Every structure is written in structure tokens, then in C-alpha cells.
Amino acid sequence: MSIKNAVEIQNLSKSFKTGLKKRFQALNNLSLTIKENEIFGYLGANGTGKTTTFKLMLGLIFPDTGDIKFWGVSFQDVKTRANIGYLPENPYFYSYLTGQESLNFTASMFDMKSNIKKERINEMLDLVNLQHAKDIQLRKYSRGMLQRLGIAQALVHDPKLLILDEPMSGLDPMGRKDMRNIILSCKDQGKTVLFSSHIISDVEMICDRASILSNGVLKKIITVDDIMDRDSNGWEITFKGNADTIESINSKNENFILKQLSAKDIFLLKAIDKKIAFEILNIIQKQGAELLSFVPLRISLEEIYIATTLKKDQ
Amino acid sequence: MGKIFSIAQNTFRETIRDRVFYSLLFFALILIALSMILGNLTLTKPIKIIHDFGLGSISIAGTLIAIFVGIGMLYKEMDKRTIYTILSKPIHRWQFLIGKYLGLGLTISVEVVVMSLIVFLLSFYYVPEIPLKLFFAIVPIFFELMLILAFSFLFSSFSSSFLSGMFTLSIFVIGHFTSDLKMLAQGTDNVIFQKLSIFLFYFLPNLEALNFKPEVVHNLAISYEKLFFSIIYAISYTIVVLLIAIFIFNRRDIK
Incomplete structure (x- = not known):
């Protein structure tokens, strides 16, 4: 079975008027494809055009040029939004409504039967752990509770595509973990998730692919699996050993760096070549020294991000 | 229709929980109390004073409520960013606007x-x-308020809330003097003023x-025909403006 594209963005550009004759180019000729059932991370610093892209996708603002398609249908057709759940950055709701009233109002924007609507609202309150606060007005909700309600309203109509704008911002570590779990469970349910973030570790942890946006220009698309498989930066070994172990290792006279750490008998060894790394591992074990860690040195998404964004500035 | 109804219902709920609404209602009560004293x-x-002041109060307080809630409609949605969560749903913008209008219309009716x-x-x-x-x-006051x-x-669909308020208030004031404008135009030799007055007379409500x-x-005797056509005029004008x-x-762009 071939994988369909959930989102196809072609040559999308958007500029905003900033003065009488001045315009700010927020997005420049963006082309991007997001496959069905993938988690796609949209990386970029603040003000690089992430939210602009989302607003264009949802018809909140209009592009200067370009097109966006959801499962082959243009974004101009409002019906496409029946398949999209959107969580804006720092979501705001009608503060005079209770949690349940708010979800009910959101659900009424979709053609849902009232019994299904009730059921879904209940499920969502359970999912985001707000059942206890469903009758409390939103003005009394904390920042984290509002964010959770935001994800509930984005999911209430069981959309095929989720667009989350900085879903982790303002959340405590526990809240971030919950959010990651919700995103991952959406993937398990067959949904496609597109989310923006400037926190790279979040993207690295859960995304299938990620793109790097800088000053409105798409710089790179990375498959996160590729990063994980890569071991080009070498291997790092830490061990507890004595003079004999060190002598045996040094006698190999190979290409590696050996350093003694602050604790007297703990050593750190870096080897570029995989074969050498495993030979040294062998020596450590033969000498009866204690192996503390043996890890491949991968290039992180953060390093790629920094390298990519620096390159464009040059 | 269900979506429009939901937005109207929610808008109505918002305004009746809004302090501005109650303060204006309070203002109307003061005017009416004043009419008793007078x-x-x-x-x-x-x-006669009760009727005159009472009707005047309904008209003025109603106009102030219409302007306040009307200009706040879009401004508040944009300022509090609640508009993003609504317009990102499968809903046409006209449905949003009409829903809002009906909700606020219901507030004014109440x-x-x-x-x-x-x-x-x-x-x-x-x-x-x-x-x-x-x-x-x-009844005609009600249709005037809806207009x-x-x-x-x-005005709030393209300008700031302050300007929208000023523009709408101007329409209210000038709208009550357009007949005088025409009379003034007839009594002057200034061609530019004449043309401008005639333009305003036909263009503004x-x-x-x-x-x-x-x-x-x-x-005094009331012409039912005049009453009927005045209401039709107000409804037609309202539809065109909307x-x-x-x-x-x-x-x-909803920035």
C-alpha cells in the first residue's frame, strides 16, 4: 500500500505590510510534504514563520502565492478543516465558559451527532485529565490546564491531522511528558501530527521527520531515524581501571584519545573507528576492568540545527 | 445553521455576563428615574415626560450598547485570540459574522x-x-439599533475599535440630521456643499x-404605511451593510 501525503505545500509565500511601502517577508517559497501517519517536527527560532505557516494552512491568513493541499484538497475549501485539529500557541478560550461548555462549543462547530458529541467530550476530559475541573470557569484554570484543554478541543472531533503550535511551551516536565504521550498515541491511532517547537529535544524524541525553518525559508528536512543510526562521530568508552589496563590499551598505539577523569581510577576514551573501539572494549574486559559506559557519539539534531541556521547567515 | 446558532448562543452568553451590558442598563434605569423626577x-x-424620556432612554442606551458590543465583537476575539480556535474549524467567515450579529442582536432585544x-x-x-x-x-427604535x-x-471589520466607535457614533448622529442636511443644501449657493449634502443625504441612513x-x-396620528416602509428601509439597509x-x-488576514 502506498503512503499518501496528508499535506502538500507548494511554493508558499507570505508577506506582511509593515509600513507605507515596506513589507516583511514572513515565508518565502515554502514547499513541504507531510506523509500520512507521520509525526513531523517544524523547527525554527521564534519569528521564523512557523505560526504563519499554520495560519495559512488554516485559512486564517491568505498567501501571496502558493497552494496548500490536505489529502489532495485545497485549503480554500473550509471542509478540509473538518479533518484538522489545531492547537494555537498559548491557546485562549472564552474565560466565562466552563471546561465542558467550552468543549461543547468547539464540538458544535463540527457536524457531530449529539450523543457522539457527549461521548467524545467525556473521553477528551478523561484524556487530558480535566474531568475534575469540567464545571469550573476557564478564568480559574492554570496555564497547564488551559494547554490541556487546548489539546482536548483540537482532538474532540477525532481529526486525521493535528497541527500543534508549540504544544510543549509553558508545560512542566510532567505536562511535557503527557503531551508527548498524547502525540505518540495519536500516531498509533493513525493520525498525522505536525507540530512546531523551538525545543529540539522534544522533536528528537518523538518525530519521524523534522524540518528546519530559518527567516521564512525552509533550510533542511531531516529524518530523525537517520540521526539515530549515524555513528560517524566515533565511540566513547568510560571505565574503571588500573595501570595495567592503561598500559595494555596504550600498547595498541592506535588512533584514540585517553583521558583520566577527576576520580583517580576512572578513564574516558574516545575512538573514531568502530573496529578500534571494539578492540579496546575487548582489552578492558580481558583485564577485568569495570566498564562504565560504551556509547556511540551521534550527531545530534541540535548540532544539525545550529549548523544549518548558521550556514544561512553566512 | 447549527454553527451560526452555536456562535449566536455563545455570543449572547458572553454579553449578558459582561459588565458593560449591566452598566448601560443601569444608565438606562437612571434616565428613567430622572424622567420620574422631571x-x-x-x-x-x-x-408625557415619562413616555418621552423613557423612549429616549431606550434609544440612547440601546445605541450605546449596540456600539460598545458591536465594536468589541471582533476586537475582543482578536485581542484574546479566541478567534483562532473558531475560524480554524470548518466554518465560513460569514457564518461567524452572522452568528455574532444574531447573538448581539438578541442581547439588544433583551x-x-x-x-x-x-x-x-x-x-x-x-x-x-x-x-x-x-x-x-x-419597534422602529429596535430596527434602528440593529442597523x-x-x-x-x-467598521470593526477593517478598523480599530476606537475608530469603529467614532465612525458608528458619527453615523448615528449624522443619520438623525440627514433631512436637515438636504434642507441646508437647498438653502445655500455653495455648489460643493450642496453636492456633499445631497450625497450624504442619499448615501447615509x-x-x-x-x-x-x-x-x-x-x-399624533401615525401613518402605518410610513411605519411599514421605514422598517423595510431599515432591514434592507442593515442587510446591505452586513x-x-x-x-x-x-x-x-487574522494576524
Whole structure:
């Protein structure tokens, strides 16, 4: 079975008027494809055009040029939004409504039967752990509770595509973990998730692919699996050993760096070549020294991000 | 239709929980109380003062509510960013605007009904009979308020809330003087002023056409034909203004 594209963005550009004759180019000729059932991370610093892209996708603002398609249908057709759940950055709701009233109002924007609507609202309150606060007005909700309600309203109509704008911002570590779990469970349910973030570790942890946006220009698309498989930066070994172990290792006279750490008998060894790394591992074990860690040195998404964004500035 | 109804219902819920609404209602109550005092002080029949002041209060307080809630409609949604969560749903912008309009229209209806009841009760206190004739003034006032509300929507669809308020208030004021403008135009030799006055007379709404207060208060004969056509005029004008508001709002970037 071939994988369909959930989102196809072609040559999308958007500029905003900033003065009488001045315009700010927020997005420049963006082309991007997001496959069905993938988690796609949209990386970029603040003000690089992430939210602009989302607003264009949802018809909140209009592009200067370009097109966006959801499962082959243009974004101009409002019906496409029946398949999209959107969580804006720092979501705001009608503060005079209770949690349940708010979800009910959101659900009424979709053609849902009232019994299904009730059921879904209940499920969502359970999912985001707000059942206890469903009758409390939103003005009394904390920042984290509002964010959770935001994800509930984005999911209430069981959309095929989720667009989350900085879903982790303002959340405590526990809240971030919950959010990651919700995103991952959406993937398990067959949904496609597109989310923006400037926190790279979040993207690295859960995304299938990620793109790097800088000053409105798409710089790179990375498959996160590729990063994980890569071991080009070498291997790092830490061990507890004595003079004999060190002598045996040094006698190999190979290409590696050996350093003694602050604790007297703990050593750190870096080897570029995989074969050498495993030979040294062998020596450590033969000498009866204690192996503390043996890890491949991968290039992180953060390093790629920094390298990519620096390159464009040059 | 369900989506429009939901937005209307939610908008109505918002306004009746809003302090501005109650403060204006309070303002109307003060005006009516003042009419009682004046009614007792004047030499003419107090009932006339009650009716005159009462109808005036419904009109002025209603206009202020229409302007306040109307210009706040879009501004608050944008300022509090609640608009993103609504317009990102499968809903047309016209549905959003019409839903908002109906919700605020319902708010104004409630305000008119409450204030009318107070005037009726006051009137009954002085003369123990139900002053049904007041309806001939209240119904056109209601349609005038709906037109003012449509104007506040139109202006807020492209300008700031302050400017929208000023523009709408200007429409209200000028709208009550367009006939005078025409008269002024006829009495002047200045061609530019003449043309401008005639343009304003035909282009801006003639809100005096909806003013039946003098007839009602002074027990003058009311032309039902004039009343009917005035209401049709107000409804048609309202529809045109709302269509222009939708046309502009459809093209606006929700930044």
C-alpha cells in the first residue's frame, strides 16, 4: 500500500505590510510534504514563520502565492478543516465558559451527532485529565490546564491531522511528558501530527521527520531515524581501571584519545573507528576492568540545527 | 445553521455576563428615574415626560450598547485570540459574522424588552392602562439599533475599535440630521456643499425615518404605511451593510 501525503505545500509565500511601502517577508517559497501517519517536527527560532505557516494552512491568513493541499484538497475549501485539529500557541478560550461548555462549543462547530458529541467530550476530559475541573470557569484554570484543554478541543472531533503550535511551551516536565504521550498515541491511532517547537529535544524524541525553518525559508528536512543510526562521530568508552589496563590499551598505539577523569581510577576514551573501539572494549574486559559506559557519539539534531541556521547567515 | 446558532448562543452568553451590558442598563434605569423626577416637577402631564424620556432612554442606551458590543465583537476575539480556535474549524467567515450579529442582536432585544417593561410599569403607575401605542415607537427604535449594530460590525471589520466607535457614533448622529442636511443644501449657493449634502443625504441612513417618538408622545396620528416602509428601509439597509462587512471580513488576514 502506498503512503499518501496528508499535506502538500507548494511554493508558499507570505508577506506582511509593515509600513507605507515596506513589507516583511514572513515565508518565502515554502514547499513541504507531510506523509500520512507521520509525526513531523517544524523547527525554527521564534519569528521564523512557523505560526504563519499554520495560519495559512488554516485559512486564517491568505498567501501571496502558493497552494496548500490536505489529502489532495485545497485549503480554500473550509471542509478540509473538518479533518484538522489545531492547537494555537498559548491557546485562549472564552474565560466565562466552563471546561465542558467550552468543549461543547468547539464540538458544535463540527457536524457531530449529539450523543457522539457527549461521548467524545467525556473521553477528551478523561484524556487530558480535566474531568475534575469540567464545571469550573476557564478564568480559574492554570496555564497547564488551559494547554490541556487546548489539546482536548483540537482532538474532540477525532481529526486525521493535528497541527500543534508549540504544544510543549509553558508545560512542566510532567505536562511535557503527557503531551508527548498524547502525540505518540495519536500516531498509533493513525493520525498525522505536525507540530512546531523551538525545543529540539522534544522533536528528537518523538518525530519521524523534522524540518528546519530559518527567516521564512525552509533550510533542511531531516529524518530523525537517520540521526539515530549515524555513528560517524566515533565511540566513547568510560571505565574503571588500573595501570595495567592503561598500559595494555596504550600498547595498541592506535588512533584514540585517553583521558583520566577527576576520580583517580576512572578513564574516558574516545575512538573514531568502530573496529578500534571494539578492540579496546575487548582489552578492558580481558583485564577485568569495570566498564562504565560504551556509547556511540551521534550527531545530534541540535548540532544539525545550529549548523544549518548558521550556514544561512553566512 | 447549527454553527451560526452555536456562535449566536455563545455570543449572547458572553454579553449578558459582561459588565458593560449591566452598566448601560443601569444608565438606562437612571434616565428613567430622572424622567420620574422631571415628570413630577413639570407643569405638563407627567405621563408625557415619562413616555418621552423613557423612549429616549431606550434609544440612547440601546445605541450605546449596540456600539460598545458591536465594536468589541471582533476586537475582543482578536485581542484574546479566541478567534483562532473558531475560524480554524470548518466554518465560513460569514457564518461567524452572522452568528455574532444574531447573538448581539438578541442581547439588544433583551435590553429593549427589559427597558420597555420598566417604562410600561412606570406609565402604568401614573395612568393605570397599558400604553400599547409606545410599541409604535419602540419597534422602529429596535430596527434602528440593529442597523447601528450592523454599522459597528462594518467598521470593526477593517478598523480599530476606537475608530469603529467614532465612525458608528458619527453615523448615528449624522443619520438623525440627514433631512436637515438636504434642507441646508437647498438653502445655500455653495455648489460643493450642496453636492456633499445631497450625497450624504442619499448615501447615509436616514435614521429620522425611524423616529416615531413625537407622534407617540404627543398622540399624533401615525401613518402605518410610513411605519411599514421605514422598517423595510431599515432591514434592507442593515442587510446591505452586513454584506459589505462580510465582503471585507472575508479578505482580512487574522494576524
